[in-house]
Every structure is written in structure tokens, then in C-alpha cells.
Amino acid sequence: xxxxxxxxxxxxxxxxxxxxxxxxxxxxxxxxxxxxxxxxxxxxxxxxxxxxxxxxxxxxxxxxxxxxxxxxxxxxxxxxxxxxxxxxxxxxxxxxxxxxxxxxxxxxxxxxxxxxxxxxxxxxxxxxxxxxxxxxxxxxxxxxxxxxxxxxxxxxxxxxxxxxxxxxxxxxxxxxxxxxxxxxxxxxxxxxxxxxxxxxxxxxxxxx
Amino acid sequence: xxxxxxxxxxxxxxxxxxxxxxxxxxxxxxxxxxxxxxxxxxxxxxxxxxxxxxxxxxxxxxxxxxxxxxxxxxxxxxxxxxxxxxxxxxxxxxxxxxxxxxxxxxxxxxxxxxxxxxx
Numbered sequence: 001x002x003x004x005x006x007x008x009x010x011x012x013x014x015x016x017x018x019x020x021x022x023x024x025x026x027x028x029x030x031x032x033x034x035x036x037x038x039x040x041x042x043x044x045x046x047x048x049x050x051x052x053x054x055x056x057x058x059x060x061x062x063x064x065x066x067x068x069x070x071x072x073x074x075x076x077x078x079x080x081x082x083x084x085x086x087x088x089x090x091x092x093x094x095x096x097x098x099x100x101x102x103x104x105x106x107x108x109x110x111x112x113x114x115x116x117x118x119x120x121x122x123x124x125x126x127x128x129x130x131x132x133x134x135x136x137x138x139x140x141x142x143x144x145x146x147x148x149x150x151x152x153x154x155x156x157x158x159x160x161x162x163x164x165x166x167x168x169x170x171x172x173x174x175x176x177x178x179x180x181x182x183x184x185x186x187x188x189x190x191x192x193x194x195x196x197x198x199x200x201x202x203x204x205x206x207x208x
Numbered sequence: 209x210x211x212x213x214x215x216x217x218x219x220x221x222x223x224x225x226x227x228x229x230x231x232x233x234x235x236x237x238x239x240x241x242x243x244x245x246x247x248x249x250x251x252x253x254x255x256x257x258x259x260x261x262x263x264x265x266x267x268x269x270x271x272x273x274x275x276x277x278x279x280x281x282x283x284x285x286x287x288x289x290x291x292x293x294x295x296x297x298x299x300x301x302x303x304x305x306x307x308x309x310x311x312x313x314x315x316x317x318x319x320x321x322x323x324x325x326x327x
Binding site: 071072075117120121124125128129131132135136 | 214217220221224225227228231232
């Protein structure tokens, strides 16, 4: 039990360091210092840096699967809002993913494959959610073929690249601004029923 | 690393479609949907047949109420159970007499009404 806690502490410290310095620039000594243990103790839990990187990505994929499993739990628009919040928390916690993306592609192809698989599922979920909202009369039918595919891509890139975008703009990546940005993509397509639901249920949560 | 579970995108898309459709197919029923359960007037025109079944060490007494004109319209109810077969048999006999509309047993079923095919 104690060993598990130390392992978890090492992984948390590694995530923090990866976010600050990028995966390639972090040494085992830094991870040990950040965790508050010796390098020998660190080596007892993880034999090398590669093992730590793999364990961090294991956690990352578990968390991502958790978000994916929250697809359409309730038929309301707020359900999308809840999933978007989870995505924001995820991409804030693991913000090293973008800097590390090209390095991962070179050094850990199987991690990259898993990452692509998760991203593919995320895109499909957004697209299917739009289809569901069309069928339930919350958003209008697709005005022209391909519009909702583009909307899916735009929503996806806003969710995935929100944190680095705000970092580049030197602006805080707060939740309210994130929600405004994502809902701004959907709002023009809301029907009167969807607008009512948005004003009654989504807007109050966004403002809180 | 843990082996990755993956499914083809087309299959995943189908699964998401089915999940979305749950909200359209699973709707609350109406009160009238349960009328078939409440409407038990037809039970007054039924022949009653007792049935004994040995289950979990006891003899279960079931009464089968079958409409005497349309025998496929029937209802089976477990009444009680008894550990002794002899007692269960006599209990079933009296239960049937009590439940049957006409105690002389003139309401009976004709096997031909079932239109069984023995092929």
C-alpha cells in the first residue's frame, strides 16, 4: 500500500516536471528531488525513465478512457458541458502532451498509436453527439453536407488546443473562457428548443 | 504497457449510435400499457388445472388458469408449497376446487382447441 503511494507520488511529480520542462529535459535526479526520495529509491519503483514515461502515459490513457466513458449519460445539453469540463481538466493536467507529441511519435510508436486511437474516439463521440442533438431537435439539421464534420473538427481543436493556445496568448486558461469558446461553436446551430435549454440549464452553470 | 483494447472505428460509431438511440427507444410507458395486467375479467371463464412440481426439495402447487375457448390465453400462479407429496396433492385438489368458477368442473379444455401440430 505504501509502495503504491510512493509510486503514485513519483508519477504526480513526473507529470509536474514534464509540464514545466518537457519530457526529454527531465532527469531521474529531478524526479527524485521533486518526489522527495533518493534516486536509489526511485530506481526501486521504476527501473529507468522509460518506465516512468510509460506509467505516466498509462495513467493518461486511463483518465482519457474515463472521460470517453462519460458519453451521453444524460440526454441534456449539460451532459456535453460536463464532458467538456473533464476534457479541460485532463488537458490542463497533462499539458506536456503537445510538446511531447513529436518526440513520442519518434521514440514510443505504440504510445502514439494509442493516442491516435483515443483522439479518433473523441472525434467520433463529438460527431455522434451532434447527430443525437439533431435527432432530439436541440440543434438544426445539417445546413449543408459536411458542415457538422467541420464543426466537429473545430470543437475538437478548441478542446484539445485550448491550454497551449492560452499559453501562447499569455492568458489564463480558465474554465469560463473555455466554455464560452466551445459553446460558441454550437450556439449558432441551436433550435428554439435548444436555445431555451441552453438559457435555462447551460448558461447558469457557465456563469457560476 | 497494458495491451490496448481497440475496435474498428465503424464498430465504435455503431456502438455510439446505439447508445444515442437508447434515449429514443427507452421511454416511459403509459398507464394504459398495463391494462392487460389489470384486466382479469377473463379469469372468470377459465378452466383451472392444478400442477405439482418438485423444486428445491418441496412440492410446489401451481394453478393454471386457461380460458376455455382460447386455451393459449392462460396464467400460471404459484400458490404454495408443501414438503409432503401426498399432502400437496390433496391441497392442490382443494385449491383447484376453490379457485374454479364451477366447482363441478364442467368448464374443461379441449386439446383440439390448441391446434397442435405434431410434425
